[in-house]
Amino acid sequence: MHISAPVFLQDPPSDTAATTQGETLETPPGETPPKEQTSQGFPDPTIFLIIGALFWFLILGPERKNKKKRQAMLDALSKGDEVMTTGGLFGRVSKVDEHEVILVVADGVRLRFSRGAVQGLRNEEDEQDEPDDSKKS
Numbered sequence: 001m002h003i004s005a006p007v008f009l010q011d012p013p014s015d016t017a018a019t020t021q022g023e024t025l026e027t028p029p030g031e032t033p034p035k036e037q038t039s040q041g042f043p044d045p046t047i048f049l050i051i052g053a054l055f056w057f058l059i060l061g062p063e064r065k066n067k068k069k070r071q072a073m074l075d076a077l078s079k080g081d082e083v084m085t086t087g088g089l090f091g092r093v094s095k096v097d098e099h100e101v102i103l104v105v106a107d108g109v110r111l112r113f114s115r116g117a118v119q120g121l122r123n124e125e126d127e128q129d130e131p132d133d134s135k136k137s
Contacts, residue, residue, distance in 0.1 A: 074118060080092060087117070089105060
């Protein structure tokens, strides 16, 4: 014997349910019909293009510019330049090879560094900005 679902637990049919199931609803004149979603959860590809452009202009572009500037500085190193290494050591260039730089850091003290260890040139402006202790007295 097969028992069907009891009828008294089901919701009674309503008048609005009949119109939405069998008929299509038209929009009143002057109103635009609602747009159907076709993306199905995928974001618009233009967002990725905008993010990529921002990434390029804010990060990659300036980094390439700084890298070229540093390489030009390393190529232009010559004897007598005051430089600072990546470790913070100041010295005067006494010899420049293809891959190495020899710095004089004190009288009779010469240190050999890789060319890439030179962080930058020490400007004459930096020396003028430093306070001189002998002038204070």
